[in-house]
Amino acid sequence: MTYPRTDRTTSLREPAKLRYDADEAHRILDEAYVCHIGYTAGDGLPRVLPTVHARVGETLYVHGSTGSRAMLGARDEGVDVCVTVTLLDGLILSRSWFHHSANYRCVIAHGKARLVGDPDEKLTALAAIVDSFAEGRSTSSRPPSARELAQTAVLALPLTEVSVKTRTGGPKEEPEDIGLPYWAGVVPLVLTPQEPVEDDHVTVPAPAHVASAGRPVQS
Amino acid sequence: MTYPRTDRTTSLREPAKLRYDADEAHRILDEAYVCHIGYTAGDGLPRVLPTVHARVGETLYVHGSTGSRAMLGARDEGVDVCVTVTLLDGLILSRSWFHHSANYRCVIAHGKARLVGDPDEKLTALAAIVDSFAEGRSTSSRPPSARELAQTAVLALPLTEVSVKTRTGGPKEEPEDIGLPYWAGVVPLVLTPQEPVEDDHVTVPAPAHVASAGRPVQS
Numbered sequence: 001m002t003y004p005r006t007d008r009t010t011s012l013r014e015p016a017k018l019r020y021d022a023d024e025a026h027r028i029l030d031e032a033y034v035c036h037i038g039y040t041a042g043d044g045l046p047r048v049l050p051t052v053h054a055r056v057g058e059t060l061y062v063h064g065s066t067g068s069r070a071m072l073g074a075r076d077e078g079v080d081v082c083v084t085v086t087l088l089d090g091l092i093l094s095r096s097w098f099h100h101s102a103n104y105r106c107v108i109a110h111g112k113a114r115l116v117g118d119p120d121e122k123l124t125a126l127a128a129i130v131d132s133f134a135e136g137r138s139t140s141s142r143p144p145s146a147r148e149l150a151q152t153a154v155l156a157l158p159l160t161e162v163s164v165k166t167r168t169g170g171p172k173e174e175p176e177d178i179g180l181p182y183w184a185g186v187v188p189l190v191l192t193p194q195e196p197v198e199d200d201h202v203t204v205p206a207p208a209h210v211a212s213a214g215r216p217v218q219s
Numbered sequence: 220m221t222y223p224r225t226d227r228t229t230s231l232r233e234p235a236k237l238r239y240d241a242d243e244a245h246r247i248l249d250e251a252y253v254c255h256i257g258y259t260a261g262d263g264l265p266r267v268l269p270t271v272h273a274r275v276g277e278t279l280y281v282h283g284s285t286g287s288r289a290m291l292g293a294r295d296e297g298v299d300v301c302v303t304v305t306l307l308d309g310l311i312l313s314r315s316w317f318h319h320s321a322n323y324r325c326v327i328a329h330g331k332a333r334l335v336g337d338p339d340e341k342l343t344a345l346a347a348i349v350d351s352f353a354e355g356r357s358t359s360s361r362p363p364s365a366r367e368l369a370q371t372a373v374l375a376l377p378l379t380e381v382s383v384k385t386r387t388g389g390p391k392e393e394p395e396d397i398g399l400p401y402w403a404g405v406v407p408l409v410l411t412p413q414e415p416v417e418d419d420h421v422t423v424p425a426p427a428h429v430a431s432a433g434r435p436v437q438s
Contacts, residue, residue, distance in 0.1 A: 038257035038267035048257035050305040084267040188413040199403040
């Protein structure tokens with residue numbers, strides 16, 4: 001499936017660098033632990049907040065707080081958001097300042113997010129968010145009480161206006177720079193899980209999902 | 220130094236979790252390679268873009284593209300932005316879904332960004348951005364030509380409305396959950412540089428800054 005190009009998901013400057021493949025967008029959204037959600041606050045000024053998210057089919061669920069100003073606005077008619085997910089894959093050290101860059105995979109999703117009201121949908125969304133930390137985690141931890149569920153806000157953004165932009169490979173260089181006496185290359189970066197730190201009073205061995213936490217799911 | 224609290228840098232729900240210490244904000248801004256800049260586009264809707272940045276004193280320089288819609292707006296009277304920098308430090312696996320969380324360090328800076336016009340200031344900003352990849356890199360690569368400089372857009376955001384939010388430590392648990400037969404703890408995450416991949420035709424050994432690229436500066 002391919003997302004349609006819209007005004008918001010095309011670029012004035014480098015239209016060829018944007019892609020619209022849903023599978024590719026899904027993989028990036030699913031690998032990332034954190035997204036940045038942008039909206040225009042009541043004062044007319046922009047806000048960008050980091051939060052956690054999970055995708056269920058073509059819906060992106062974004063975790064919020066019931067006190068946040070964005071969520072209050074979403075209760076009635078929804079809130080216009082831009083959700084951006086960026087995976088940083090490397091630093092490009094070019095022979096010229098101009099061609100310094102980064103390798104990355106980025107998804108930008110636009111649309112009107114609604115506050116999830118239905119308790120069943122909210123449970124589904126929260127299970128997906130918990131499982132995005134570590135596959136299967138939702139069945140190895142306690143589901144929310146009615147009170148906890150009421151205290152949790154979840155926004156649902158339909159994935160309809162979505163673009164993907166990535167950069168891979170080595171430095172781009174001007175032909176006349178190749179002979180310059182400067183080192184050039186890529187420093188790859190990988191978000192790497194460290195040894196899990198067990199909480200006090202744990203009475204069970206770490207299940208397999210703990211070892212998988214922080215590692216991209218192999219698809 | 221402490222940033223003043225303003226409407227935009229206080230929280231309705233958890234005001235005690237926000238801090239305003241400039242040194243702490245600087246360390247987070249300086250460690251991060253990527254920021255997310257949010258603004259309201261001409262259509263009145265929010266945009267969030269990832270880009271690279273560097274701090275020089277109390278100015279945050281954000282790399283842009285001369286064709287981007289945000290930059291065009293900043294040319295005359297500046298553009299209202301929210302720049303958010305998030306370092307993800309770990310996944311919190313709690314005994315309850317509700318207390319799943321992340322360890323992180325986040326800086327949010329609000330204000331009116333101006334497009335940097337002065338060539339000297341632009342050079343200073345770009346050197347700082349190149350050096351943010353690897354300390355000293357700007358003196359080991361070619362500065363921009365006049366044409367390259369004109370093709371590069373840099374936004375300057377004065378650091379005046381800035382908040383810091385962090386989470387550290389292990390899972391928070393409800394007292395009645397402590398005895399549940401679920402594993403709980405933290406999976407720390409570290410952005411880790413891999414072996415540098417040298418470009419073709421490099422004629423010099425990798426300088427020390429290449430080994431430091433991708434590693435937080437020890438302060």
